[in-house]
Amino acid sequence: MDFTIPHELERYYAELEAFIAAEIEPLTAQDDNIRFFDHRREDARTDWDRRGLPNAEWEALLREATRRADAAGHWRFSAPTEYGGQDGSNFAMAVIRDRFAQRGLGLHNDLQNEHSIVGNFPFIAMFDTFGTQEQKDEFIRGGLDHERIVAFGLTEPDHGSGATHMETRAVRETRDGRTGWRIDGVKMWITGMHVATHVALFARTSGQDGDARGITCFLVPNPSEGLQIDEYVWTFNMPTDHARFFLHGVWVPDESILGEQDKGLALAQSFVHQNRIRQAASSVGAAQFCVEKSVRYARERKPFGEELAKNQAIQFPLVELATQCEMLRLLIYKTAWEMDRTAHAEIEKTLSDKVSMCNYWANRLVCEAADRAMQVHGGIGYSREKPFEHIYRHHRRYRITEGAEEIQMRKVAAYLFGYLGPGTSKFSK
Known part of the structure; x- marks a missing residue:
């Protein structure tokens, strides 16, 4: 069993890093676009006079980042080649989303808007599996061309x-x-x-x-x-x-x-799995970001003349979070790898429990990591000068959306006790 990230994926991620440095970071720096990511971010992004909807300038910036990523061949990475993509795998997307979130807040990957320079397209699989040819032409191609949302x-x-x-x-x-x-x-x-x-x-x-x-x-x-x-x-x-x-x-x-009349729930189940595994990867990456920033701050901060990091009350909670990040990352990568070897329509019947394990635990973990980062950083961690409050507020939503964690735990229990999934045969008698 080889746990090495494939060379071609490492090479591609290096391309993404170069693209971010050449195109995305300069775009963030111009015209005070940094206001969408610094302490002004919530106010700058929100049009309070238009029912609290996203500010038009904020959405225009996201579109420009997407346009540049698409022109460079990155945005459609996970889409099939017939639609201009690279057949990017669930495993590759998990690695990319994990590493993107480890970079912290940025225009390269703003999860509050489900925006990324490497796009997520759960609708493609849904239309490709259940749609008519006319629907595929209209909604897959139209979606990638921004004509259908x-x-x-x-x-x-x-x-x-x-x-x-x-x-x-x-x-x-x-x-x-x-x-x-x-x-x-x-x-x-x-x-x-x-x-x-x-x-x-x-x-x-x-x-x-x-x-x-x-x-x-x-x-x-x-x-x-x-x-x-x-x-x-x-x-x-x-x-x-x-x-x-x-x-x-x-x-x-x-x-x-x-899809078929009266069988619409199959579509709903189809939709969530790609979202859940990629959401889990993003959450574990964001948790890792919070841990690493906390460790660095604890080494630099010297109350009473000594590094904050010397206190076990600081060390042990971060040790536990770092350990959980490592273990969970392996499960996420393995589950994404298994999804790539399973027909899309069969994932619900064979892997849904593992996807739910990854998702509910990662979303819980990032909230704990963001909360711990605030505590380690003290007053400045609670302020909007640091990104931890934004990370917490955004990822707290994930514990409810895409299936509340209680619903996902019920899915895991149904597999574990043989009410659903491959384990039903164990209790058939």
Whole structure:
């Protein structure tokens, strides 16, 4: 068993570092763009007079960084070659996201906006696996060309993790001679609706509350008649782009269905795995950043004439965090490697527990590391002069989104006790 990072991946990461130095860091330095990353970051990023949405100048900066990365051949790295990418593997993405987060806050990889010079495209796998050829052409190619932006419309105000109890309903209705569906309901925490051209919207089309079968995914244009955005919910870490919206008689044709009718939950499960493993890699990288900054500060700080680092009360918590980073990183890399050797549609049936292990533990770990970094740094650690408060506020969200940690622990338990996954055969008798 060889744990060495492949030479070609190390070579590519060196290219990314050179690109960051040549293109991204100078872009950050010009026109006071550093205000989006220093102590002014939350205020600079937020348009408080426009419902707390991202500032237009901030989003323009992200687009320019993406444009440069795409022109250099980096942004589409994880996309299939037929769409201009490099077939970047889950393993490679885990390594890159881990190392990017270890660099700290920066335009190269701003997780608050799911922005990175090496893009994450979970929708590509979803459309490639479940979409028609017309949908692939429109939404994969259109997405990479920034002509299509798809929000993910699963969560509801009264039904977050319990998606099978969603109240949004779609019923058959013919309009102007075309068969289609009328959709009524409400959705919440739907990220990116202020820029989305469509929302992949999940609604019950048959069955009873609690049934896994009977939920269908529809590609609903934004705006649509009857789709009313009520508010963008202000959060612990601003700006916000998390919409609550109502659907009052929204109508879409039959061809708007993505995947099979009544089997939409398979799409939702498909969507989360790539996000979860890459999120886990980013979280462990950010945790490592917090530990390393704390160690350096403890060596440099000399209260009472001696290094702060000589105190075991400083050493031992950081030792535990560093140990967990090392162990978790190995599990993340191994799980990503296994995902690359498993058909996309089969990951939910065979590896979902390992993905959840990585995700919930990494998101918890980075919050602990950021909190410890504040404590080690004292007053300056609590201030916005240091990035730890931003790291904590952002990554605290991950313990709820992409499946709350309790839901992911339930998934691990279902595999462990043989209710789901390969272990069911152990208890079949």
